[in-house]
Each structure stands twice: as C-alpha cells, then as structure tokens.
Amino acid sequence: MPSVAPSSVTVRVLLFASYAESLGAEALDLTLSSPATVGGVLERLRSFPGGGLLPPKPLCARNLAHADVAEPVSEGDEIAILPPLAGG
Amino acid sequence: MTFLTSGPIDLAALHAAVQAPERGGVAAFVGLVRDHHQGRAVLRLDYSAYGPMAEAECARIVAEAEARWRVAVALRHRIGALAIGDAAVAVVVASAHREEAFAACRHVIEEVKRRVPVWKREYYADGTVAWVDPTAAMQHA
Numbered sequence: 001m002p003s004v005a006p007s008s009v010t011v012r013v014l015l016f017a018s019y020a021e022s023l024g025a026e027a028l029d030l031t032l033s034s035p036a037t038v039g040g041v042l043e044r045l046r047s048f049p050g051g052g053l054l055p056p057k058p059l060c061a062r063n064l065a066h067a068d069v070a071e072p073v074s075e076g077d078e079i080a081i082l083p084p085l086a087g088g
Numbered sequence: 089m090t091f092l093t094s095g096p097i098d099l100a101a102l103h104a105a106v107q108a109p110e111r112g113g114v115a116a117f118v119g120l121v122r123d124h125h126q127g128r129a130v131l132r133l134d135y136s137a138y139g140p141m142a143e144a145e146c147a148r149i150v151a152e153a154e155a156r157w158r159v160a161v162a163l164r165h166r167i168g169a170l171a172i173g174d175a176a177v178a179v180v181v182a183s184a185h186r187e188e189a190f191a192a193c194r195h196v197i198e199e200v201k202r203r204v205p206v207w208k209r210e211y212y213a214d215g216t217v218a219w220v221d222p223t224a225a226m227q228h229a
Contacts, residue, residue, distance in 0.1 A: 016138055017207035018219040064141040066203065080138055080205070086220040087135070087142075087165055087206030088119050088177045088197060 009034045011073050013041060014080040022053040032073075038062055039069035041079050058082065091146035092137055094168045097175045102162035106182035111160065115189035117197045119177040121170045125220065129213035133220075135167045135176060138205035149199045159183040159192040165206060 010031040020026045023045065032040050038060045045051045059082040060067050073079060103114065123130055142165070150161045162180040170176055179196045183189040201222075208220040 014138065016205070017136060017209070018221075061138070061141055061205070064144045066145075080141065082138065082205050083207060083219065084221045084223045085201070085203070085205060086208040086222055087137075087204045088201040 007034050008032065009036050009073060009075050009077075011036075011041060011075075011077045011079050013045065014078060016080070017083045019054065019058070019081050019083050022050040023048055024050055036073050037069065038067050038071045038073060038079060041073065042069060042081065045081065054081070059085070091143055091150075091163050091165060092139060092167050093164055094166070097164045097166055097178045099175070099178060099180070102164060102178055102180040105162045106160040106180055108160065108182065110184060111182040112184055113186040113189040114180065114182045115186065115193040116178065116180045117193050118175050118179075119197070121172050121174045121176055123172045125210055125212075130172065131211045131213055132169065132171050133211060134169050134209045135165070136207050136209070137165070137167050139167075142204050142206060145204045146200070149196055149203065152199075153181075153192045153196050156195075157183065157188040157192045159188050161192060161196055163196060163200070165200065165204065167206070 008031050010029055013028050013030050015023055015026055030041060030044055046054060061080040061082060062071055063078055121133060146163055150163055153159060153161050160182045165177045179193050181189045181193040209217060210220055211217050
C-alpha cells in the first residue's frame with residue numbers, strides 16, 4: 001500500500017545558481033498537504049537552513065513554464081525556484 | 089531544435105537557417121561578453137541554465153515571434169565558460185522587408201533576457217566571483 005496519504009502531494013524542487021548555494025541543494029523532494037500551491041513550496045523552503053535568504057517574491061516555474069505563486073501543484077510536478085535571470 | 093549550445097555560436101549557420109528567396113531582409117543581434125560590470129574588470133564568466141526550461145522558453149519565444157510577424161527566427165544561447173568577446177547569444181531574423189525583421193529581432197532578445205532561465209557567474213580581476221543580478225543593477229542605476 002502507498003505510504004503517502006492521498007491528502008498529500010509530493011513535488012520535485014529544483015534550485016539554481018545563488019539559491020542552490022544558499023540552501024545547499026540543487027534538488028529535493030517536498031511533500032505538502034493537498035491542495036498545495038507554488039507559494040506553499042516556497043514557504044516550506046523558507047523553513048530550511050538558508051531558506052531565509054530567498055527573496056520575498058522569487059521567480060518560480062512549474063513543469064518548465066513560469067508560474068505564479070498561486071498556481072496549484074500536482075503530484076510529481078517539477079517546481080523550480082529561479083534566481084534573477086541573467087541571460088543574453 | 090536546440091537553442092542552447094556549449095560550443096561557439098555559428099552565425100553563418102543561423103543565417104543559413106532563416107534565409108529564403110522571398111526574404112529580403114535579415115536583422116541580427118549578437119550579445120558579447122563584456123570586460124567590465126558596474127565598474128569592475130571582468131576576466132571571464134560562466135553561463136549556466138535550467139536546460140529543459142530554457143529550451144522550452146526559447147521555443148515559445150521563437151514561435152510567438154513567428155506568429156506575430158512574417159519572419160523566420162534563429163536563436164542560440166551559449167552555456168559554459170566564456171571569454172571576453174565571445175558571443176553569448178545570437179538572434180537572426182529574416183523577413184520580406186526590414187521593418188518586421190528589426191521588430192522581431194528586438195522583441196526576441198528582450199524576451200530572452202526577461203524569460204529564459206540562464207545565470208551568469210562573473211570572475212573579476214580582483215579575484216572575487218559573483219552571480220550577476222540584473223535586477224539589483226537596475227535598482228542601483
């Protein structure tokens with residue numbers, strides 16, 4: 001039987017550049033109470049060591065597209081927290 | 089299509105990819121690595137990316153431009169270690185006439201800078217290293 005209750009959702013979280021350095025990880029799995037949002041992922045990250053270094057409103061992505069913090073997340077989603085973009 | 093490359097950007101190949109007999113104008117923008125940033129001497133830099141999303145976002149930007157204007161767009165962004173003067177990004181746009189080529193080229197480079205998840209780590213002459221934050225630079229300007 002699945003060990004995860006149906007009222008929870010597990011997502012893959014990716015961190016990059018300065019944010020990966022601040023939190024000491026490039027990828028981690030987070031399980032949140034369902035329903036959950038991108039903002040909920042952010043709030044959980046802020047409770048981690050180094051999470052307080054995240055800015056108030058970082059850029060976020062869900063499944064390879066930019067996402068608002070209010071966007072709901074689903075089981076298995078890939079949520080990325082993006083430092084200020086510096087391409088070009 | 090692959091928009092990210094770890095090797096030098098081949099401008100001739102991008103030009104060849106968009107040229108056609110009915111397209112009489114080509115506009116290009118090439119972004120090069122500068123030797124300074126906010127008054128500090130830069131020796132070299134590393135570009136890194138969220139690869140799958142960067143590819144997807146570049147594809148969306150190109151598709152949007154090709155839907156909005158009658159143009160063909162070629163786009164490349166280089167990733168990895170770059171030296172001063174290396175081309176970091178190139179946009180080449182072909183159209184029947186220059187107006188659309190210029191407009192689409194300008195639009196694509198601005199959207200790349202705004203939307204594509206790429207980061208730049210600069211190595212300075214004084215031995216320090218920093219992630220570049222263009223939003224901080226704007227606040228300090």
